[in-house]
Amino acid sequence: MHLFSENLAVEISTYYRNLALGHGVIPKVFTLVNGEGDQYLFFIDDLPIESEEERNQFLAYIVQEHEAVCYARGTLVIVEKNQQYIEFAVIDREDADAIVCSAELTRDMDDKPIGLSEFDKTLVKKGTIIFGGLFEPIPLADSKIEDFDSLWLEMKSKILHRTMGI
Template identity: 90%
Template sequence: MYLFAENLAVEISTYYRNLALGHGVVPKVFTLVDGEGDQYLFFIDDLPMENEEEKNQFLAYIVQEHEAVCYARGTLVIVEKNQQYIEFAVIDRDDADAIVCLAELTRDMEDKPIGLSEFDKTLVKKSTIIFGHLFEKIQLSDSKMEDFESLWLEMKSKILHRSMGL
């Protein structure tokens, strides 16, 4: 497993803890790290796309265009109103396994997050993860590539970008 993938799992755990307990929100998050250590993070629901298939194509596009070494995607999982979890997976380009992290979210009577267990970390085959295929080459039309390129250029100035360093 690439060092960035391990670090990303720790960082996303902290990020979600701060978002949930500090701000009361649990967005769908996507982040990637390229070979230079540049990290980009944004909320998936901010993508101006109607369907999941197009969102996944866009995510695959930026993973491939940035030659990512790893990426992560996370979300809130609601089993029942009183049984909620934050779950994310970190996918490494060169490893058959992925890191899946899961923590139980506790809410008060007003539905505000008040507690988050420690994230349990498990290694699973990345082929078993629904979005674990973003490193696989995709075929897009020239117009779709241009649309995705201009959207990414527009987004880059508005999203979290930092260097994890080498």
């Protein structure tokens, strides 16, 4: 597993903890890191794409276009009103396993997040993760590539971009 993948799991855990407990929000997050350590992070709900299939095509396109070595996607999982988890998975290009992290979220009577357990990390086969195949080449029409390039440029102002330290 690439060092960036392990670092990403730690960073996303901290990021979600700060968002949930510090700001009371749990967005759907997507982030990728390329071989030079450039990290891009954005909220999936900020994408102006309705269909899940097209959203996944866009994510696969940017993973491939930016030559990612790893990426992560996270969300809130609601089992029941009183049983909620923040979960994310880190997918490594070169490894057959992925890191899946899960933490239980506690809310107060006003539905405000007040507690988050430690994130449990588990290794699972990346093929078992719904969005685990974004490294696989996808055939796209030239017009779709142009649309995705335009969308990426439009999204730049909403994207956190930084360089990860090794």
